[in-house]
Amino acid sequence: MATVYFDAGHTRNTFDRGGGKGVRRNGRSYEEHDSNIDIAEHAEKILKSHGFDVHITSQSYASSESLTSRTNEANRANADLLVSIHANAGASSANGACIFHWPTSEDFANIWANQWEDADTGVGLHGNGKHAVRVGTWTNLHMVREAAMPAYLIEHGFMTNDHDFDYIFGSKKDSYRKQCAEVIAKSVCEYFGVDYKGGSTYTPNHQEKSHTVSNNVDWVGTDDKGKELIITGSYVNYYDTQRWSNPTGAKKRGYKWEIDNLYKVNGSLQYRVQDENNDLYFTTGRSDLVKVGGEYTKDESSGGSNPAPKSGEGIVDYMNRIGMDSSYSNRSDLAAQYGINGYQGTASQNMQLLDYISGSGSGSGKSISQMANEIIRGEHGSGHANRRQSLGISKSQYEKVRKEVNKRL
Template sequence: MKLYLDPGHGGTDSGAQGNGLNEKDITLKIAQKIQGILTNKYENITVKLSRTSDISKSLSQRTNEANAWGADYYMSIHINAADSAAAQGYEDYIFSGPSDTSRSATYQTIIHQEVMKVNGLADRGQKKANFHVLRESSMNALLSENGFITNTHDAALMKQASWLEKVAQGHVNGLAKAFNLKLKSTPAPVPSKPSNPVPGTLFKVIASSFKLKKNADERVAFLHGKGIESFVKTTIISGETWYRVQAGAFSTRENAEVRLAEVKKAGIKDAFIVAENDLASAGNAAGGNPPPPKIGNDSGNDEPPKRGNDGSDVPANSGNDGNNSTPPPKNTPDLTIFGSTYLSPEQMNQFVKKFNPSAPELGSFYQKFGAAYGIRGDVAIAQAILETNYFRFTGDVGPEQNNFAGIGATGSGKRGASFETQETGVLAQFQHLYAYASTKALPGQYPLVDPRFHLVDRGSAPTWTSLDGHWAAPGNNYGQSILNLFEKMIDSA
């Protein structure tokens, strides 16, 4: 199949504008993502873009090029606009000539349905029009209008890389179904060792262990500079304290081997994998009795981790700006779940995107519900980061579930709860935290969406570290792992 993919506008023609966005930029991003998915994952398809950069190109140039190339299908990607800021949603068009039973109409129906499954937009329906690219293209053609740039709801989605990816995937799913595209076959990996010999086993990628924490911190900084997330975990071996640099924990050895290769390619030749049976249903908590470490090169004086020496809360502002004048709460094992949110939504989002540029921007939800329930929103997002591997969803829970805290995911492939929107998923996490932290009735500002709220032993975990054995079972170091991530967020703010 030959697909002519046309990102609308470009160059001196910005297309629609609104909410700080230009149509020409968004259409190009979506089209490039569609091309990438199709060429990487499907057989026997060639994709030609009308433009691959911000250049001007007339409508006639586009259709003439598609016709001369002999394309089998013409797909034009656009973003809508209206005088009324209330107008919102998705719609698509075919040429006004063909009947409702034509092949063009059939393709439209299939693609429309697939896009609507994933884009989170209001459905404005399937339409017909006398647009140039639909009329002058000699093959069947479709023009999609992916939301209104003049609507604050739709525009907020357009600013999210994850949403652009979903929209692209929806178009791909429609094309694959309409044209019976076949996925490329890949040989199944043949592991040299058992993939997961014992239920609950985690395969952890270790980028060396050090006697001095400052050297472990330097290794973490080096890996972060290479785009590889990692953190320092303190472990006791034969009565001695070691600072282990962990660059990921995976439920299968195959995935761990992929990360190990990335770490070694970055220059850490002595990296290795350890298998530890210390993960239960939720989170990537670390613990257990590790084997003797492979040791990095130490020098200088030992610098222990910086921690507060008491469990008191330090007043903090609500995080509405990027220059907080009050100090962050002391990161101690007794840090309470209830408390103020210190980091701003922008600081939360920026931290996550350092490790996963495609992560959804959820900081505003964590601030909003943190204020509503009196819960530390920035520590709560650290919990979500831990649960989802920086919103990559490498465990049982999938991104489409909007379940950022593993609610109901009890291991052995049980995926847990699903929520209709990202906002609802974050709300459920806060309600679940509230159930653990308090015996009081849930505030009535929002409806109860946590399906397991009434299964919680109310008030049994007022601090983050007391979530061990409750939220995650056995969950050794689950709460401390959350606090370690929160400390990294504070340090990077």
């Protein structure tokens, strides 16, 4: 049976941080990749059930984008067909789906455009739906040009159009993405002369989130890029997008990030910083909480994990010892951040919180590598929240497992 490669355009969580594509709407940002990967994974599922050898490029799951390794991967595998899955952006009036193809290989594009019209998804075709890539214009798309096999790139409507947005990210997204995947699967079957036997159950298996973004971000800029940002308060929160609510996590006094840039978010200074894993975050620029130090050097030991609790040490004593605010209201905030629901300060909740804060709460007794293997084998289901719960580990530990998984895929 034929080998089919799908490529989900861009990478996850890269829109706000730069590099990825998406759209901002009503104070939230929506990542194109969330839609692309959803369609790719469902199309993969349907075609596997038809006996195809289907793959999604590993770059579709990478943390930064390299188009060359995407086409190289499909070329190395001697794939018979490569389909890159995207959504478009442009003028707010532009709408509809379309497929890009190399001028000399149009077969799959014709099939797809016909199948799209038959499917009646609610999103029309952009023009006649087919565009040959043209050298010397933006349509000279790498994914189509550099692939050794027939390669196509589908834009599933315009994220920047009110009507299409509702299908790609809005109220109609589940049925729309399912249909997008079915159109691709039907087209692949027709292209290779295989009878289409119907779709599989669609489960949005990608943990999607639209981020709240501040509609009031001003770039300030800084001469301190590359220097240390040192925490001088007892701890500070950090965020994965430019906001002040719902922190991604907190770091304690003495922890150092590398300064990348400086903004004002809702009127308050906010640094963009890089951690020891080269992950970008945002954190406060308040002079009573952080200060600028010397040149940043990567120090694995400054990983921000807290010391282990002493035997028999309670949460309040522990927090006081490491310089954290141990008040009930702060513990309650932290509990909410770590996903401990309905915190009332019970003994078991306090033990759980102590595990999370100290990073000692393995719960599973397994190594990072063992847990990564189990996730890859599918033993902990899909979605980060599910997997973390299934493993019974803290967010910071789960992050380590996730990094290990990403490294291997």
